[in-house]
Amino acid sequence: MIISLEEMKNYLRIDFDDDDALLENLILSSECLCMDIARIRTKSVFEKKENAKVAVMYAVAYQYEHREDCDHHALILSLRSLLSGIRKVGF
Numbered sequence: 236m237i238i239s240l241e242e243m244k245n246y247l248r249i250d251f252d253d254d255d256a257l258l259e260n261l262i263l264s265s266e267c268l269c270m271d272i273a274r275i276r277t278k279s280v281f282e283k284k285e286n287a288k289v290a291v292m293y294a295v296a297y298q299y300e301h302r303e304d305c306d307h308h309a310l311i312l313s314l315r316s317l318l319s320g321i322r323k324v325g326f
Contacts, residue, residue: 236262237282237291246292247299258299265294272314274323284321290314 236259243258244250266278269290275281282288297310315322 237266237278237288238262238295243292243295247296254299258295261295261298262291265291265298268294268311269314269318272311273318273321275321286317286321290317293317 240255240259240262243262244255247258249258266281269287270276270278270281273281273284273287273290275284294310294314297313298305
């Protein structure tokens, strides 16, 4: 994972363990989402990009904080903006 569970909990200011499994799943799914948006297939290549970590943390935070009313279209538009500098023209 590009982000550790502890790093994400610190970012979200979470000091309990109840949502650890949820956060781990959100980290993994956010990595995949960001890699798809950036059009990068290899995890090791994606992890080296400058905005990769920020984009994944943003995606996790957005999905965690908006569990009940997550607007995935808005999330994708924000991630496209964050990742526009590293986004490949096509696969």
